Amino acid sequence: MASPLNFCEIAATVRAKRERRKEARPGELLAAALDLFVEKGFAATRAEEVAKRAGVSKGTLFLYFSSKEELFKAVVRENISGRFGEWATELENYQGSSAELLRYCMLTWWGRVGSTKASGISKLMMSEAGNFPELAAFFQQEVIQPGDDLIRRILQRGVDSGEFRPIDMQYGVYAITAAMIFLTMWKHSKGACGDARLDLVPEEYIAVQVQTILHGISATPQVPLSN
Known part of the structure; x- marks a missing residue:
């Protein structure tokens, strides 16, 4: 006993x-x-x-x-928006060039969010935002706006240092987010498509996107386009 x-x-x-x-x-x-x-x-x-x-x-x-x-809001904060403070600190403390920072930012986003199930939240919002305007406004405020601001700071860092030529910052942000949105859609849609041509290595895709973006915004003499 x-x-x-x-x-x-x-x-x-x-x-x-x-x-x-x-x-x-x-x-x-x-x-x-x-x-x-x-x-x-x-x-x-x-x-x-x-x-x-x-x-x-x-x-x-x-x-x-x-x-x-x-x-849903708690899920977004736990997996995405609650991490912007950490990412902003990394940006402030980064010692490399702005080109290297841009590459680091895109690869880090893929490793921490894009490659995880949490990236499916973005696909969900694109498909259902029209039916849930309150959640769409929440997502805009907690995820899209802080994300855009972070990218804008990276681009402005490059312009201020002379690495990048001055550009329209909003469209510069779109150029980068569009590349990452494609990768998100690929991750969450490729299985349904079943097309072998859609297979890609995310890190290689990001490397090509970074090179393409930098070629367009690097501080080099501009050659006028012929008519």
């Missing part, structure tokens, strides 16, 4: 496990929600599905997140 001390130890262990489980639940719910949002889209994902995949009840989910919209 277990002694009172053993019962106390067992009870303490059970409480500790419950506390750890409770602390882990928000992360488990966010991981389950990310999986389902990317697999099914926002509209088709139901709260009870997220709860079931996370191994909790629907009521438990709503203890942490007041609605499916708030759950």
Whole structure:
């Protein structure tokens, strides 16, 4: 028969496990929600599905997140927008050239976001933004605008140092984001296409895109286009 001390130890262990489980639940719910949002889209994902995949009840989910919209926002912050502070610090501390920084930025984005399931959030927003204007505005404010600002700072760094010629910054940002959006769409659509010609190595694709972009914005004499 277990002694009172053993019962106390067992009870303490059970409480500790419950506390750890409770602390882990928000992360488990966010991981389950990310999986389902990317697999099914926002509209088709139901709260009870997220709860079931996370191994909790629907009521438990709503203890942490007041609605499916708030759950989606938390997923975006956990996987993308919550990391902009870290990325901005890296930009400030980068010691290399602006060309090297641009290459680093694009490769790092692919490694940390683009190659992960989180990049499917961008594809989701492109397809469903029109039906959920509040979420579209949230995504614009928390992801698109900070991302554009970060790229604009890299381009301006190059212009200020004389590496890049002055350009229209907004369209310069679009030139870079367009390349990355294509890579995101390729990742999340290639399986459905089934076309071997769509196979590509992301790092090689980025290297070519960087070279193409730099060729257009490097500080070299411009040759007028012939008519």
